[in-house]
Amino acid sequence: MPGSTEERGSGPPGPVQNPEIESSRHHLRNYQMFPGHATFYLKGHFQSAGKPFSVLVVFAAIAVPAGLFFGFTAPWIWNNISPSLPIVFSYILLLCVMSLVRSAGSDPGILPRNIHIETSDTEKREAGPLNIAPLSVTVNCRQYDEDRPLYLPINYCTVCRIWRPARAIHCRDCDSCIDFxxxxxxxxxxxxxxxxxxxxxxxxxxxxxLEYFMAALCFLHVFAWRHRKSSTTSAAVRCAPVSFALAIYGVLGSIYPTALALYHIFLMSRGENTREFLRSRRVNKLERRRPYDTRNIRRNVLYVVCAPRRISYIRPWAIAEEGDRRLEKPSSQ
Ligand SMILES: [Zn+2]
Ligand SMILES: [Zn+2]
Known part of the structure; x- marks a missing residue:
């Protein structure tokens, strides 16, 4: 219903006879008629593929240590070392949380389904998946300096009933085709x-x-305290046990995101994404091709990081227009 904070895309309502209900359909938003597996919040401005429990776990893994840091370590650093260090920590934390919200809650590039399906076509669909062969497009492959053209498959999605772009794929969890x-x-x-x-x-x-910086500041707290008091390390740990525990947590917690960040820097520099890289491993090394590699690492990275953000094709927050409405919900295949 319009105005609710949580709504699952579940297709349009059936035939409506009541004039009041009929008039309320004019205020439906796109997310209320979204057929894929997504739960929408705040009138379609945030979305998740189901209940976001794992996102809350990730948020808690960031917020709880950060809260302990501000409670036990930051005051000592602020008063004895420099106020700038907790301020820088706060900025990195804000950047981290905002990125988490944007990456977990925004439209990843869902391609709209074909909603104008003829009745006769519906009967064909119920008989089974369409047997449509993939198309191929020839792309310029100058970087390999070969006469042999490179073909990119343009596949037809039998669930969304669209020809999807070359770098798009249908995600079973989201039940939608996702661009790139x-x-x-x-x-x-x-x-x-x-x-x-x-x-x-x-x-x-x-x-x-964030994890590195937190670990560094917490170690700084422990060892600067030991130095100032001319005490032992064990005494410093006993004096600042939370800081010492946060330092260990920061070191261990930085391993996975650091490895992941390096992996994605590697992928971006090659002009590939995770799927393309993993799929290329199945092909003989001499046969592997990277059609989106510009042969310039800086350009490859900038293309991903600095290119204008693409528009949302589904615009879940927008008021649905007459042509956006599905008259029937296609069955999944
Ligand atoms: Zn997905
Ligand atoms: Zn699809």
Whole structure:
């Protein structure tokens, strides 16, 4: 219902006879008729592929240590070392949380389904998946300096009933075709695609930085205290046990996001995404091709990180217009 804070895309309501209900349909938003697996919040401004429990776990893994840091370590650093250090920590934390929200809660680049399906076609669909062969397009492959053209498959999605772009793929978790799909992140409970890849990258990069910085400041607290008191390390740990525990947590917690950030820097420099890289491993090394590699690492990275953000094709927050309405919900195949 319009105005609710949580709504699951579940297709349009059936035939309506009541004039009041009929008039309320004019105020439906696009997310209320979204057929894929997504739960929408705040009138379609945030979304998640189901209940976002894993996102809350990730948020808690960031927020709880940060709260302990501000409670036990930051005051000592502020008063005895420099106020600038907790301020820088706060900025990195803000960057990390905002990136988390944007990557986990925004439209990753969902391609709209074909909603104008004829009745006769519906009967064909019920008989089974369409047997449509993939198309291929020839792309310029100058970087390999070969006569042999490179073909990119343009596949037809029998669920969304669209010809999807070359780098798009249908995600089973989201039940939608995602433009430039990198992977479906189980932790963020959202696909990582054309519209939120840079936020995802910013998140893992800022999370790595946050963990390193927290570990460094907490170790600084312990060892600076020991130096000032001319005491032993064990006495300093007993005096600041929370800081010491946060330092260990920061070191251990930085390993996974750092490895992930380096992996994605590697992928971006090659002009590939995760799916393309993993799929290329199945092919003989001599046969591997990277059609989106410009042969310039800086340009490859800038293309992903600095290119204008693509528009949302589904615009879940927008008021649905007459042509956007599905007259019937196609069955999944
Ligand atoms: Zn699809
Ligand atoms: Zn997905």
């Amino acid at each position: 799909m990198d992977h479906h992140c189980a932790w963020l409970n959202n696909c990582i695609g054309a519209r939120n890849y840079r936020y995802f990258f910013c998140f893992i990069l800022s999370l790595s930085l």
